[in-house]
Amino acid sequence: MKRTAKILAAIGLIIILCVSMTGCMKIDKMRERHGYIDEKGNIVVNGETFIALPYCEYLAPEFEGYYGSVFQSSDYIVNITDKDVPVLLSGFTGEKCHISKDEMYLVREVFDEYHGYYGEQYYCHEDIYDKIYSAIEAGYSPDGYKYDYTDWKDEDNNWDKEYILTDAQVNAINEVLSTVATMDELPFEVESYDYKYITEIMSFTEGMPFERYEVDIYKYESGYYIYDSQWNEDNTEWLYDDIYRVPKSLEKTFDEITAKTKEAYDIEIQEFESYL
Amino acid sequence: MVKKLFKHEFAAMGRLMLPVLCAVLGVGILTRIILFFESDTIGFNIIGGSSFLMLFVVMFAGLFLAMVFGVIRYYKNLFSTEGYLSFTLPVTPAQHLMVKSVTAVTFYIAAALAALVSLVIALSGDPLVEGVKAASYIWAHLPEEINKVHLVFFAIEFAMSMFVAVFSSFFLYYTCITIGQMAKKNRIMMAVGVYFIYYLIVQVFSTVMSVLFSVFALTPLMERVAEFIADNIYLCGHTFFIGMLLVYILIVGVEFLVCHTIIRKKLNLE
Numbered sequence A: 001m002k003r004t005a006k007i008l009a010a011i012g013l014i015i016i017l018c019v020s021m022t023g024c025m026k027i028d029k030m031r032e033r034h035g036y037i038d039e040k041g042n043i044v045v046n047g048e049t050f051i052a053l054p055y056c057e058y059l060a061p062e063f064e065g066y067y068g069s070v071f072q073s074s075d076y077i078v079n080i081t082d083k084d085v086p087v088l089l090s091g092f093t094g095e096k097c098h099i100s101k102d103e104m105y106l107v108r109e110v111f112d113e114y115h116g117y118y119g120e121q122y123y124c125h126e127d128i129y130d131k132i133y134s135a136i137e138a139g140y141s142p143d144g145y146k147y148d149y150t151d152w153k154d155e156d157n158n159w160d161k162e163y164i165l166t167d168a169q170v171n172a173i174n175e176v177l178s179t180v181a182t183m184d185e186l187p188f189e190v191e192s193y194d195y196k197y198i199t200e201i202m203s204f205t206e207g208m209p210f211e212r213y214e215v216d217i218y219k220y221e222s223g224y225y226i227y228d229s230q231w232n233e234d235n236t237e238w239l240y241d242d243i244y245r246v247p248k249s250l251e252k253t254f255d256e257i258t259a260k261t262k263e264a265y266d267i268e269i270q271e272f273e274s275y276l
Numbered sequence B: 001m002v003k004k005l006f007k008h009e010f011a012a013m014g015r016l017m018l019p020v021l022c023a024v025l026g027v028g029i030l031t032r033i034i035l036f037f038e039s040d041t042i043g044f045n046i047i048g049g050s051s052f053l054m055l056f057v058v059m060f061a062g063l064f065l066a067m068v069f070g071v072i073r074y075y076k077n078l079f080s081t082e083g084y085l086s087f088t089l090p091v092t093p094a095q096h097l098m099v100k101s102v103t104a105v106t107f108y109i110a111a112a113l114a115a116l117v118s119l120v121i122a123l124s125g126d127p128l129v130e131g132v133k134a135a136s137y138i139w140a141h142l143p144e145e146i147n148k149v150h151l152v153f154f155a156i157e158f159a160m161s162m163f164v165a166v167f168s169s170f171f172l173y174y175t176c177i178t179i180g181q182m183a184k185k186n187r188i189m190m191a192v193g194v195y196f197i198y199y200l201i202v203q204v205f206s207t208v209m210s211v212l213f214s215v216f217a218l219t220p221l222m223e224r225v226a227e228f229i230a231d232n233i234y235l236c237g238h239t240f241f242i243g244m245l246l247v248y249i250l251i252v253g254v255e256f257l258v259c260h261t262i263i264r265k266k267l268n269l270e
Helices: A002-020 A025-032 A126-138 A167-179 A248-257 A259-275 B002-036 B042-079 B082-086 B093-122 B126-140 B148-180 B187-217 B220-231 B233-265
Strands: A034-037 A043-045 A048-052 A077-081 A095-099 A105-112 A117-125 A144-149 A161-164 A197-204 A211-220 A223-231 A238-245
Touching (some): A025 A034, A025 B126, A043 A077, A043 A105, A048 A126, A117 A126, A144 A167, A144 A259, A167 A211, A167 A223, A167 A238, A197 A259, A223 A248, A248 A259, B002 B042, B002 B093, B042 B082, B042 B093, B042 B148, B093 B148, B093 B233, B148 B187, B148 B233, B187 B220, B220 B233
Antiparallel strands (some): A034 A043, A043 A048, A077 A095, A095 A105, A105 A117, A144 A161, A144 A197, A197 A211, A211 A223, A223 A238
16 A cells, blocks of 8 residues: 555656646747847847848838837737846836737837937848848839728728739829929818828838838819928938829829728718717 | 644644645646646636636635634634543643644644645746746845845744744634633634624724824824834834734733633633
């Protein structure tokens, strides 16, 4: 009886020992989102190194749940601490930054002394650093134009859908910018949302995290207006502010360009009116 | 004789408490085994959460039962029919009280240790390792103004106070039972009544002290006292903890005397 009890106790202890050697999923997840800054100023997250990219006005990697603040989605928040801080304390000390869904880019809010506000410092994974750095050095060369819209009909995923403009549509915009005389001001107040809807046209580079604001297309009662404002590369100086009225002959093309924005706008108006 | 009394008392309490302690440890082991199958599903989150909830409930239940069994054992062995046998033994009432209280406190501490071991088992592996790392980091990076030696002594003084406080808890119930047994009928109800009277007195005393403190806090003297405490934080801390320890010792002493006197002079067995 004693021998049996001893054997059972030994088996029980071995089971406990084996079971206790296993990890913990929650702590593993915390480790995946815990990083530190090494001697070279690179960010190391779970053994992967991210190198700071130079400032580039058109660098815009996609971050899910990041809208200029790191507190939108905890799945993509990385806690950056000193190297010796244990993972359980990583959420209480250091700073937070955001990692992209493909875990290739990091964005960190750093204080921009020149502008006197917090700006964004982008980092990319060391595997793609050379490629991205070379592309930045080579200068911006867009492959196409697009705009983001909300697709209210897609219940599962309605945010940040993209519409890519066709060549004909791009040509129509360029025709307005090159042939139509500029106006002094818009016939409505932008700040008080007197217009119907706005479509923000961006240029982008295929396969690269580059995009740049180009123009806004406003739909007003009297037609379409293109608003083109530009800042210098460092975003320190406003260069110009041009306004164009789209000719009637091109309004049909602009209806096609802004169709997705109009659809979202119509659904929003319908819902708003149904509440009244 | 006292040694034999201890032996029998431990055996009797052991028969009651060992299954409880095994259950506490068992739930810890079960929780760890459940965590072995950890996954990101809603089902596991419910099961895992429930197992931890059960663990905490069982831990507190173990402590509660240790207290209950200690008190019941005191009543049954000294004031029920068993008392006739107990008081024929060549043991003084003081020795009876000492044996009962020491055994009860020992098993209470055993229940607390079992709860702690159970929690350690449940968290064994990565969570425990990371927890120890986090605690070591916090200790190593305490602000320089905080004197670690004093902190260690605070912990020792606090532990000693809590140890005596456990004795005080048991002796409070012993006192209520001992006073209650003086009644001819409904002795347990009488004991409960004594407890309520004690509770009422404590509440009235606490309220009076709170009112006096509130009044005192409005005086300029309070500011000077606060300044003194801020300037002599360690001295005041040690004074507080040692004072607490002495108060508990005093309470235990008074309760012991009450029980001892009643047992010697007013014993009223069933």
